[in-house]
Amino acid sequence: MGLAAGVFVLLMSVTGVLLTYERQMVSAAQNAAVEAPAGAEPLSVEALAEAAFAAGGTPGNTLTVQRNPTHVATLSKGRRDNSLLDPYTGEVLEHAGEGAEAFFGRVMRIHRWLAFTGGRNDVGAAINGAANLTFGALLISGVVLWWPRKWKWPLVKTQLFFRRGLPNAKARHYNWHHVLAAWSFLPLFLIIISGAVFSYGWANKLVYAAFGETPGGQGKGRAVVVAPPPELAGDVLPLDPLIEQATESFGNWRRVTITLPEPDASTLDVSVDWGNGTQSSKKRNVTVARDGSGLIGAPVGDVSSPAQKMRRYLRFVHTGEVYGFIGQTLAGLASIAAIVLVYTGISLAVRRLLRMKHAARS
Structure with a gap:
């Protein structure tokens, strides 16, 4: 699952990093187009x-x-x-900010639909949606694998902080994978869940059903x-x-x-x-x-009704904007962590597959 979804999760993570401060950068580009006449108010x-x-x-x-x-x-x-x-x-x-809007628009379409040209790509949207759910499954199952057998600080510390002096790349990747997964779990979980609501009608309906409403219905605000x-x-x-x-x-x-x-x-x-x-x-x-x-x-x-508020919350918790600049920064850092998780996960998986293949031959 990890190897199959890894390249698409990597692509969504890279584009997610690029989109971190989209709002501020587009606004800055638009304001930069203003030319103040001399002495004018x-x-x-x-x-x-x-x-x-x-x-x-x-x-x-x-x-x-x-x-x-x-x-x-x-x-x-x-x-x-x-x-x-x-x-x-x-x-x-x-044409104020037109170049910035075009750049971020393309990045967004790749992020959501794998659309490197043109508009919405339904096949790409389905692939990204499935990869997002797979990433969620890996993240949740990873909690089980990460969970210390004994909650003793010397052991837990090895799961929460980077270690120096590790003997080889495998040990380093193993350490990086565990540490980054632990610290980025919550923001990544929110990003994945909110992404699923955008991708799937059934997930969107679940949000409304949780508040006794239906999408498009007249909820009680x-x-x-x-x-x-x-x-x-x-x-x-x-x-x-x-x-x-x-x-x-x-x-x-x-x-x-x-x-x-x-x-x-x-x-x-x-x-x-x-x-x-x-x-x-x-x-x-x-x-x-x-x-x-x-x-x-x-x-x-x-x-708005409770379901509409939750839907709006999920829309902007995905980008972190619901928590302002700090939230955006945390979402961007979580996306960077996801890039490293994909890299280290593939590295560890390939090593494991080679080891299994060697053991089978033996």
């Missing part, structure tokens, strides 16, 4: 919203503005229809009382002071996402994010009166 949020409408945005679309006003703003018209806006001119940046929109008591204010009101209680906010309002709308919906963009626990939805009279109701967190 970044546009206000109000001006960026006008630029979004000029770029084809309509009420109901969203505009994401970073706390750093020199970073690009994002107009989203749909799940895959996004435009980047220059923070100084409001113009659409057609937290009820939110929606107050009727108030009448405007004064003139509509520009977006900038309204954003200040929305973020007043969130001093560490990083970005806000505005739902572009109808011209006569009396309220503005704002999503305040102080995480990395994937952490639902670090987002709140706020409704602000457009006449400047203040917030309407209390900030609202994630109202």
Whole structure:
């Protein structure tokens, strides 16, 4: 099982390492495309919203503005229809970060579907899915093989730390394999389980069934009382002071996402994010009166059903992003450990096969 799946696990691990900081690197490439005119100041949020409408945005679309006003703003018209806006001119940046997105997109398709060219490869997806499950079986059975016969520190220490002065490559590989498997077990287990949920419909259904829900069904999330929109008591204010009101209680906010309002709308919906963009626990939805009279109701967190929350958690625990930069780093280190586990596992397996073959001849 290990030898059959090893090359594919190796490929998924290498691509997993490359994808570790994808979000930060793509964002950096996009912001690097911005050329600040001499002496120019970044546009206000109000001006960026006008630029979004000029770029084809309509009420109901969203505009994401970073706390750093020199970073690009994002107009989203749909799940895959996004435009980047220059923070100084409001113009659409057609090719900002295009090279980085293309590179990571290809790496992702190899990681998920073995697609070295083109889009989804169903055969490659099936192979990677099976290899992932095999890796999970090897990891779990490895716990049995790793488990010390006696929990005495001198013995356990040999299973948890690298040893020096080992006589040959076989002994070194044996030591590396055990140590790295022990320290990387938990992150690798989460990566494998979450990967199976992406790969197999039955695994996805199990997640929903655990909470008494079905995929695509209307799970019971937290009820939110929606107050009727108030009448405007004064003139509509520009977006900038309204954003200040929305973020007043969130001093560490990083970005806000505005739902572009109808011209006569009396309220503005704002999503305040102080995480990395994937952490639902670090987002709140706020409704602000457009006449400047203040917030309407209390900030609202994630109202998804328990199964939907778990599905989202698995999506971003796979990349580690659910735990921020530290989580991403741990996921990347676990992928590096998996590369070494494949190498040492194949090395030990080949030696064992040769030894078995020699014994059979004898």
